[in-house]
Amino acid sequence: MTNIKFGTSGWRAIxxxxxxxxxxxxxxxxxxxxxxxxxxxxxxVGYDTRFLSKEFAxxxxxxxxxxxxxxxxxxxxxxxxxxSYQMLKNKAQGGINFTASHNPPEYNGIKFSPQTAAxxxxxxxxxxxxxxxxxxxxxxxxxxxxxxxxxxxxTRFNPAPAYLSRIKQLVKLDAIKKAKLKIAVDCMYGTARxxxxxxxxxxxxxxxxxHDWLNPCFDGKxxxxxxxxxxxxxxxxxxxxxxxxxxxxxxxxxxxxxxSDGTIITPNQVISLLLYHLFKTRPVRKNPIAARTxxxxxxxxxxxxxxxxxVYETPVGFKYFADYLKNDNCIIAGEESGGLSIGGHLPEKDxxxxxxxxxxxxxxxxxxxxxxxxxxxxxxxxxxFERIDLRMQPRQKDELMDMMINKTPPTFANxxxxxxxxxxxxxLLFKDSSWALFRASGTxxxxxCYFEANTTKRLKELIAAAKVLVKG
Numbered sequence: 001m002t003n004i005k006f007g008t009s010g011w012r013a014i015x016x017x018x019x020x021x022x023x024x025x026x027x028x029x030x031x032x033x034x035x036x037x038x039x040x041x042x043x044x045v046g047y048d049t050r051f052l053s054k055e056f057a058x059x060x061x062x063x064x065x066x067x068x069x070x071x072x073x074x075x076x077x078x079x080x081x082x083x084s085y086q087m088l089k090n091k092a093q094g095g096i097n098f099t100a101s102h103n104p105p106e107y108n109g110i111k112f113s114p115q116t117a118a119x120x121x122x123x124x125x126x127x128x129x130x131x132x133x134x135x136x137x138x139x140x141x142x143x144x145x146x147x148x149x150x151x152x153x154x155t156r157f158n159p160a161p162a163y164l165s166r167i168k169q170l171v172k173l174d175a176i177k178k179a180k181l182k183i184a185v186d187c188m189y190g191t192a193r194x195x196x197x198x199x200x201x202x203x204x205x206x207x208x209x210x211h212d213w214l215n216p217c218f219d220g221k222x223x224x225x226x227x228x229x230x231x232x233x234x235x236x237x238x239x240x241x242x243x244x245x246x247x248x249x250x251x252x253x254x255x256x257x258x259x260s261d262g263t264i265i266t267p268n269q270v271i272s273l274l275l276y277h278l279f280k281t282r283p284v285r286k287n288p289i290a291a292r293t294x295x296x297x298x299x300x301x302x303x304x305x306x307x308x309x310x311v312y313e314t315p316v317g318f319k320y321f322a323d324y325l326k327n328d329n330c331i332i333a334g335e336e337s338g339g340l341s342i343g344g345h346l347p348e349k350d351x352x353x354x355x356x357x358x359x360x361x362x363x364x365x366x367x368x369x370x371x372x373x374x375x376x377x378x379x380x381x382x383x384x385f386e387r388i389d390l391r392m393q394p395r396q397k398d399e400l401m402d403m404m405i406n407k408t409p410p411t412f413a414n415x416x417x418x419x420x421x422x423x424x425x426x427x428l429l430f431k432d433s434s435w436a437l438f439r440a441s442g443t444x445x446x447x448x449c450y451f452e453a454n455t456t457k458r459l460k461e462l463i464a465a466a467k468v469l470v471k472g
Contacts, residue, residue, distance in 0.1 A: 035094050085117075245258030268297035437449065
């Protein structure tokens with residue numbers, strides 16, 4: 001039997017190995033059983049551009065329909081944030097998206113969101129996993145939708161118009177239109193096509209669009225807007241002297257930003273810039289707040305400290321932002337892995353929105369991103385950030401994390417540890433405001449290490465100390 005476990009963003013596995021039609025029906029049935037006591041009326045089902053995603057989504061819809069659940073099934077591949085938006089709009093009790101996000105093309109996945117429209121929290125996925133195990137040992141466990149009455153529970157719909165209408169309320173598209181920006185968009189063969197590119201085209205931008213057609217193999221790359229995957233976008237921005245390069249990952253919940261000189265603007269920098277921009281350009285909020293994960297830059301704290309904004313820190317995972325994002329006073333919630341949203345919009349990361357807000361920011365300020373970032377450093381100080389993944393044997397990984405959590409070193413990188421945050425791995429904080437975070441991967445023999453300091457010298461000291469620690 002397949003050991004099906006839900007990670008940070010759902011269950012992911014290799015297509016035709018563990019990600020099979022029978023297992024899709026099994027997981028869907030478990031979700032249906034979880035939802036039934038809530039007397040559900042609707043579940044929104046969508047899919048990305050991966051191999052067989054459309055067919056997997058239809059099989060899922062049939063299984064839900066056979067359980068008496070009404071299904072809104074997307075007519076075409078759809079961004080993850082659009083599924084979330086449609087859940088809220090249609091007051092659905094659940095959302096299921098077939099996507100493996102930025103994973104390699106041989107993977108597919110099931111992402112489930114409960115009624116909140118946020119990624120399912122651990123207490124929900126644990127119940128679904130328990131139901132999967134119960135069904136695996138039962139007979140006649142999965143209901144199939146062959147009858148006409150069941151099929152009638154499935155309604156196909158186009159989720160784009162309502163979402164794009166909402167985006168027009170959130171982004172100052174008139175400012176982008178007035179600035180006559182020159183922008184390149186890399187759809188990465190994913191679900192952003194028709195959403196990000198068409199919205200910018202509607203402003204009259206001079207547009208260059210890359211990879212806006214279906215290619216389930218993603219040209220042999222991961223559909224992730226990391227440097228090695230967007231070299232063509234970087235080269236185009238530099239060659240044609242464009243104002244900005246924008247990219248979204250496979251399911252358009254993560255973003256990639258390229259400045260006019262080809263420099264990649266990191267997610268930490270994007271979140272900091274947009275926090276400041278949104279604070280300055282939107283109506284004053286009562287009791288404004290921002291949220292970030294333990295692995296995300298403390299530049300957010302520096303900005304918030306001067307502007308009178310309260311900061312909330314959460315474990316890694318966008319699901320932990322849900323309670324903050326449902327309120328309009330949340331200016332931004334973001335994570336260093338490339339996800340953000342704003343209060344009153346969605347409790348889900350939205351790469352399309354992030355890209356459009358960056359275009360708005362440079363349109364209003366009439367400056368390249370790096371110049372705006374320089375101004376931010378002058379006002380709030382420099383923050384140098386690095387993340388490295390240290391691969392080791394599973395036993396070594398467990399021993400290292402046990403030591404960090406249960407026998408936390410009193411000193412590290414030539415400084416005394418002021419405090420240790422152990423909500424998600426072990427985060428060491430120092431007197432000079434630098435910090436180091438150690439988190440074990442749940443699926444790989446890797447310890448993810450995050451470091452931040454106010455100087456490059458201190459950053460190098462933290463990294464070197466971590467490598468020595470691992471070798472020991």
